[in-house]
Amino acid sequence: MRELTATGQNVNEAVESALAQLNTTRDRVEIEILDEGKKGLFGLFGSRKAAVKVTLQPNPIEEAKAFLQKVTTNMGLDVVIEAEVDGKVITFKLSGSKIALLIGKRGQTLNSLQLLTQLVANRHSKQYLTILLDAEDYRQRRNDTLVNLAEKMAQKVFKTKKEVALEPMPSYERKVIHTALMKYNRIETYSSGKDPYRHLVITLKKIM
Template identity: 55%
Template sequence: MKEITASGSTVEEAVQSALEQLNTTEDQVEIDIIDEGKKGILGLFGSKRAVVRVKLAKNPIKETEKFIQEVTKQMNVDVTITTSIEDKHVTFEMDGNNIAILIGKRGQTLNALQYLAHLAINKDSDKYYTVTLDAEGYRGRRKETLESLAHKMADKAKRLNKKVALEPMPAYERKIIHSALQDQKDIATYSDGQEPHRHIVIKP
């Protein structure tokens, strides 16, 4: 982490000097005022320069990118990461060879990695971020599969006129099922059971 001590006739001037040397802006740094300085008589005699210590703040998004790279490397998969930020939601899209290893059965490995990325990004951050970790568009394909499953199971529930329970799913996947069926007036959906066995029930 880059850190610099700078001085100036005022605190503002000292900070500005440090920012120029670090080639950054004030919102990217942590500032520690060592000495506020003093003007002195007539601005000349006994004056003391202000001293500040300025260090580049950790960028939680960049740090999380590095973390994902390290974890996937340990799994013997080299990935390139494309990051997109929308408000406080960050999406990390991974591409590379052997990407199936990172997805796992029904996305279980990917979900576990996403959970770790969520912990990593919020560890030292003063903002709270939500995270989506994707691998070569898997999330989009999975969403289509789940929506198709939702409609198929809703039809089954109506045909048999009884409740149909789906397999356990993580919260965001259950949300996809709920959303897919929310406009069907003759169908109700609810979640049942305890994590990690919480699942959706569709009933007429």
């Protein structure tokens, strides 16, 4: 967080001076008026310049990216990080050597890092942001695996007439399976348990 004090013939001029020095815009700063200034007699005698304190607010995306860079560097990895912004959803795409270390078994390491990165971003944001991490297109491959799993488990439920409980998954992975099974009129899904053990259950709909 950077801040500085600037002066001008009036408040607006002082603010513009501060913005120029910080190389930023008004929406990125907080402004505190220290002195509104005084024109003085004939604009000369007793005049006093306006003074403001302008504080540059951290950019949540930059802070999240810096956090990711620090973590991956400490892991001994050389990772390239690209950010894609879609409204309030920020996707960080990670690429580089030994990327499997960032993914972990069934994406557990990537999911944990995603949660931490989201906490960092929202600590510096005035609106809630959703952070997604993807490493070498792992998310798409994982989604394909989940859809295939959903189909397989649905068929098992049809055959055995018994519900099937899946392994614990983060909410967005449970949503992938739920969405994939919406086409089956006789199948329903619900979540059970508490995080980090919350899991999805696939069952036949009860006939009323």
